[in-house]
Amino acid sequence: GAVVSQHPSWVICKSGTSVKIECRSLDFQATTMFWYRQFPKQSLMLMATSNEGSKATYEQGVEKDKFLINHASLTLSTLTVTSAHPEDSSFYICSAVSGSNEKLFFGSGTQLSVL
Amino acid sequence: KNEVEQSPQNLTAQEGEFITINCSYSVGISALHWLQQHPGGGIVSLFMLSSGKKKHGRLIATINIQEKHSSLHITASHPRDSAVYICAVPTRETSGSRLTFGEGTQLTVNP
Numbered sequence: 001g002a003v004v005s006q007h008p009s010w011v012i013c014k015s016g017t018s019v020k021i022e023c024r025s026l027d028f029q030a031t032t033m034f035w036y037r038q039f040p041k042q043s044l045m046l047m048a049t050s051n052e053g054s055k056a057t058y059e060q061g062v063e064k065d066k067f068l069i070n071h072a073s074l075t076l077s078t079l080t081v082t083s084a085h086p087e088d089s090s091f092y093i094c095s096a097v098s099g100s101n102e103k104l105f106f107g108s109g110t111q112l113s114v115l
Numbered sequence: 116k117n118e119v120e121q122s123p124q125n126l127t128a129q130e131g132e133f134i135t136i137n138c139s140y141s142v143g144i145s146a147l148h149w150l151q152q153h154p155g156g157g158i159v160s161l162f163m164l165s166s167g168k169k170k171h172g173r174l175i176a177t178i179n180i181q182e183k184h185s186s187l188h189i190t191a192s193h194p195r196d197s198a199v200y201i202c203a204v205p206t207r208e209t210s211g212s213r214l215t216f217g218e219g220t221q222l223t224v225n226p
Contacts, residue, residue, distance in 0.1 A: 043216045106157070108156070109155075
């Protein structure tokens with residue numbers, strides 16, 4: 001079945017560095033991918049909608065220069081957290097829509113810890 | 116914007132019990148999603164439904180569009196069903212896969 005692969009699963013970085021998270025659709029083409037953030041014991045919050053070949057659409061309150069999204073192909077979207085700070089520490093997860101039935105597939109998530 | 120409420124927030128059951136998790140939303144939708152999130156964080160889509168009832172193994176999902184309400188049932192619950200169950204609906208009527216998520220129901224099934 002359709003699978004979304006997300007890497008890395010976890011990352012620890014120093015404050016001020018940038019971190020890139022990849023999300024790949026393995027056996028289907030995803031024209032649209034979504035990036036979410038989840039703080040402990042809270043619900044998923046949509047950060048942005050990533051559209052292949054065009055600029056991402058960011059949700060209100062999400063800094064587009066802080067969270068760079070690139071969707072250069074139909075199978076790959078990346079989220080780069082630039083100049084990460086401890087408050088960016090969170091669980092980031094992507095999802096992709098497969099086909100016209102809009103079935104959702106989620107990546108396994110990335111736990112980011114910024115020291 | 117669609118508002119989603121799930122209940123209960125936490126649920127503890129004994130193995131074999133019948134489980135019901137409820138979800139209410141405020142804006143008419145095209146489809147509702149039930150998701151399962153395991154302790155490691157990974158999320159699996161269980162159901163996407165727009166009307167009536169769907170069944171997959173021991174899981175049953177129902178939706179009442181008029182009442183803006185959905186339920187997820189687990190029959191013969193098992194400790195491996197322990198997870199967070201999340202209801203998600205389109206943020207707006209026309210937003211398709213752009214979703215608003217409930218806060219989740221933490222289910223613990225004890226042996």
